Amino acid sequence: MDNVLEKKLHDAVWAAHSLFERGKTSGSSANMSFIHDGSIYITASGSCFGTLTNDDFAVVSFAGESINGKKASKELTLHKYYYEHNDAVKAVIHTHGPYSTLFSCRKFKNDIDIIPTYTPYLDMKVGKIALVPYGRPGSDELFASFKECLGRGDAYLLKNHGGIVGGKSIMDAFYGIEELEESAKIACLIEPECEYDRLR
Numbered sequence: 001m002d003n004v005l006e007k008k009l010h011d012a013v014w015a016a017h018s019l020f021e022r023g024k025t026s027g028s029s030a031n032m033s034f035i036h037d038g039s040i041y042i043t044a045s046g047s048c049f050g051t052l053t054n055d056d057f058a059v060v061s062f063a064g065e066s067i068n069g070k071k072a073s074k075e076l077t078l079h080k081y082y083y084e085h086n087d088a089v090k091a092v093i094h095t096h097g098p099y100s101t102l103f104s105c106r107k108f109k110n111d112i113d114i115i116p117t118y119t120p121y122l123d124m125k126v127g128k129i130a131l132v133p134y135g136r137p138g139s140d141e142l143f144a145s146f147k148e149c150l151g152r153g154d155a156y157l158l159k160n161h162g163g164i165v166g167g168k169s170i171m172d173a174f175y176g177i178e179e180l181e182e183s184a185k186i187a188c189l190i191e192p193e194c195e196y197d198r199l200r
Contacts, residue, residue: 008034008041008170009054015093015174016043020050024181025095029162031073034091034170035083038062042079045071049095074138078146082166085150089166091173096162099185104131104157107195112152115183118190122183126165126176127154134159134199155180160199 001009012032019025030049033042040060043049047056058070062080066072073079079092108114111131117123130153135142142158149156155165155176163180167173 005036008036009057011170011174012041012057012091013052013054015170016049016052018174019093019095019097019177020048024097024178025049030093030095031075031079032091032093032170032173033073033076033079039067040072040076040079040083042072042076045073047073077143078164081143081147081150082164085147086166088168090168091170092164092166093170093173093177094158094162094164095177095181097177097181097184099188100157100163100181101161102188103184104162105160105196105198107197111149114157115180116187116191117183118186119183122179125179129153129163129180130156132156132158134161137161157184160197 012034016032028046028048031043033040040062041057042060043052044056044058058072059067060072060076061067075094078094082089082092103115108131113128114131115122115129130149132149133145135145157163163177165173165176165180167176
């Protein structure tokens with residue numbers, strides 16, 4: 001394994017463990033990826049951030065072909081669309097953080113710049129957050145909605161689902177998803193009286 005890939009895997013595993021251990025994600029719900037030598041390294045289907053290792057990554061081409069025989073996360077297409085939209089994005093993290101997920105369930109009047117800026121850090125570290133209409137996780141409906149929303153924000157909140165942030169590296173995406181979660185938490189605590197959308 002070359003040193004660059006080894007460092008990317010080290011950062012990815014560390015970020016996954018950090019998010020899991022601090023309750024920013026749970027179970028096998030989250031996924032992350034990064035680009036290396038023209039291929040997408042993405043957490044394998046069913047993997048858990050809490051126990052993630054270097055061996056828990058599926059390697060796929062941009063055409064969707066498996067390179068190492070492991071089954072990719074069912075949300076690979078979200079990551080692929082993110083990369084194809086913005087060449088500067090080299091890593092993507094998607095989590096169901098408790099506050100970003102709670103915030104995503106709110107009723108929204110618009111779908112652009114949806115998280116209020118009570119502190120300067122979301123703008124500084126991520127930018128504007130756009131809302132992606134609800135689609136069942138891993139569904140073509142979700143993928144189509146996400147693709148249509150690309151460019152409306154710097155990162156995204158999937159309705160009734162969670163956040164997804166891209167960055168120039170795994171650590172950059174990690175800092176971004178952390179700030180999205182923290183900003184959603186602040187907004188939820190400051191604005192407790194809100195209406196929420198239920199799925200059923």
